[in-house]
Amino acid sequence: MNKKKNWYDYLWIFSLTYLVLGFFNILFAWLGLLCFFIPLLISIINGNKAYCNKYCGRGQLFSLVGGRFGLSRRKDIPKWMKSKYFRYGFLAFFFAMFFLMLWNTYLVFAGAKDLSKIVTLLWTFKLPWHWAYHGTLFSDGAAQFAFGFYSVMLTSTVLGFVTMLLFKPRSWCVYCPMGTMTQLICRVKNKSE
Amino acid sequence: MPKRKAIVSIRECVACGCCLKVCPRNAISIPKGIHAEISRELCVGCGRCAAECPASIIVMEVVDR
Numbered sequence: 001m002n003k004k005k006n007w008y009d010y011l012w013i014f015s016l017t018y019l020v021l022g023f024f025n026i027l028f029a030w031l032g033l034l035c036f037f038i039p040l041l042i043s044i045i046n047g048n049k050a051y052c053n054k055y056c057g058r059g060q061l062f063s064l065v066g067g068r069f070g071l072s073r074r075k076d077i078p079k080w081m082k083s084k085y086f087r088y089g090f091l092a093f094f095f096a097m098f099f100l101m102l103w104n105t106y107l108v109f110a111g112a113k114d115l116s117k118i119v120t121l122l123w124t125f126k127l128p129w130h131w132a133y134h135g136t137l138f139s140d141g142a143a144q145f146a147f148g149f150y151s152v153m154l155t156s157t158v159l160g161f162v163t164m165l166l167f168k169p170r171s172w173c174v175y176c177p178m179g180t181m182t183q184l185i186c187r188v189k190n191k192s193e
Numbered sequence: 194m195p196k197r198k199a200i201v202s203i204r205e206c207v208a209c210g211c212c213l214k215v216c217p218r219n220a221i222s223i224p225k226g227i228h229a230e231i232s233r234e235l236c237v238g239c240g241r242c243a244a245e246c247p248a249s250i251i252v253m254e255v256v257d258r
Contacts, residue, residue, distance in 0.1 A: 049210065052208065052210050053209070053223055054210070076249040087207070168249070169247070171247045172247075173247050174209070179208075183226060183227060
């Protein structure tokens with residue numbers, strides 16, 4: 001019954017490596033931009049969600065840990081979490097937090113603020129992360145972006161992990177801001193055609 | 194045994210693709226990135242997609258042949 005595996009079925013290794021690398025050198029966080037631009041480009045150019053459907057390493061990681069390893073209650077997600085209000089609301093909130101992070105990066109670039117070597121979990125908890133910082137060849141702003149971006153990635157992984165445990169393995173996919181955004185792009189694109 | 198077919202609630206579908214990965218018959222596709230589509234001809238009603246769907250919006254419906 002097992003389907004033949006494709007090369008892209010192993011992209012969870014990339015996602016896992018990404019999270020681990022952030023513990024050693026924060027500048028690796030920049031690689032996470034791939035998980036932003038690839039799905040956007042695929043949806044804008046091809047008008048589909050091939051990224052979610054095939055390539056998303058995050059989703060694969062959740063289905064491996066929650067599905068294969070069984071770390072999931074496999075219960076239905078609450079109704080409100082799959083409602084349009086929550087999905088688009090979470091997207092808007094995520095966007096707002098993302099731009100706040102970009103603003104902070106800008107302030108460090110402009111020299112108005114010092115680099116803060118912390119990772120902010122769930123937009124609230126400030127974790128000391130200085131041990132993953134070994135200087136940067138570029139502006140301090142480049143490092144600030146790395147700390148900020150890694151915070152985004154770690155926060156979404158933690159949220160996804162919690163909903164994986166509580167509900168189905170890939171519950172994250174229901175409210176994933178990237179998924180909501182690419183679906184929205186596909187809606188617009190395929191309507192206009 | 195009544196025949197069953199998987200039905201997607203397209204309004205609620207998030208087009209994540211979990212269902213198409215588990216379908217043993219490759220009966221599911223997400224052609225436009227908006228919602229999943231299940232081929233009535235290929236679906237054998239095994240229910241794997243319904244179990245996998247993270248939004249639990251696939252239901253198995255009994256069909257008269």
